[in-house]
Amino acid sequence: MFLEIAVSKWIEVIKNMTCKKIKNQLLLFLDNELPEAQQKEIQHHLAACPDCLKHLKQLTNIWECPTAIETIVPSARLWNRIIVKLSASKNRPGLLSDFRELIVGHAVPISATAIILIGILTGTFLGSLPNDPNPGISGTQPVIAAKADFIKTSHLDAFDDLPPASIGGVYLSLETNK
Numbered sequence: 001m002f003l004e005i006a007v008s009k010w011i012e013v014i015k016n017m018t019c020k021k022i023k024n025q026l027l028l029f030l031d032n033e034l035p036e037a038q039q040k041e042i043q044h045h046l047a048a049c050p051d052c053l054k055h056l057k058q059l060t061n062i063w064e065c066p067t068a069i070e071t072i073v074p075s076a077r078l079w080n081r082i083i084v085k086l087s088a089s090k091n092r093p094g095l096l097s098d099f100r101e102l103i104v105g106h107a108v109p110i111s112a113t114a115i116i117l118i119g120i121l122t123g124t125f126l127g128s129l130p131n132d133p134n135p136g137i138s139g140t141q142p143v144i145a146a147k148a149d150f151i152k153t154s155h156l157d158a159f160d161d162l163p164p165a166s167i168g169g170v171y172l173s174l175e176t177n178k
Contacts, residue, residue, distance in 0.1 A: 018045065026059055039048050 022045050028034050029042050046053045103110070 019049060022046075022049070023055055026052075026056055029056075029060060030063055058104050 008043060022042055025034060025038065027037065032039070034042070046056060
């Protein structure tokens with residue numbers, strides 16, 4: 001009993017899958033645009049399936065008498081509303097243009113703030129360096145060597161080629177002669 005029910009359900013599922021495939025091809029069948037083998041397969045299926053045959057008859061009625069289909073007439077204001085919507089979406093700035101306007105409109109304050117923050121962070125970092133890295137060693141030679149090593153490792157060696165009278169040259173001489 002259980003096996004018969006399972007088999008009948010399985011056959012129904014396969015039939016529904018076949019019916020769906022057939023219904024998707026009925027318009028091509030009506031236009032004779034399918035290969036002959038598929039045309040015969042659909043004809044064979046239609047002879048055995050009243051549901052698909054009913055669907056074919058509905059499509060045939062629509063196909064033969066298109067005036068039977070209700071025609072929808074758009075309102076007179078439809079095109080005006082469409083044009084208004086299109087022009088509103090065309091004139092509305094997008095996210096990228098909003099961001100661009102924010103940056104361009106505030107470029108000077110943003111740049112000034114960034115420069116000030118970089119200066120404060122650099123000054124804080126340089127000010128936190130010890131004056132004498134080796135307090136137990138007497139003499140200034142190890143201190144000068146340690147500061148020179150720091151300058152070379154902190155990318156301040158870019159000031160080496162600058163004239164002594166420039167700001168970079170003065171800064172370098174102050175850092176190395178302390």
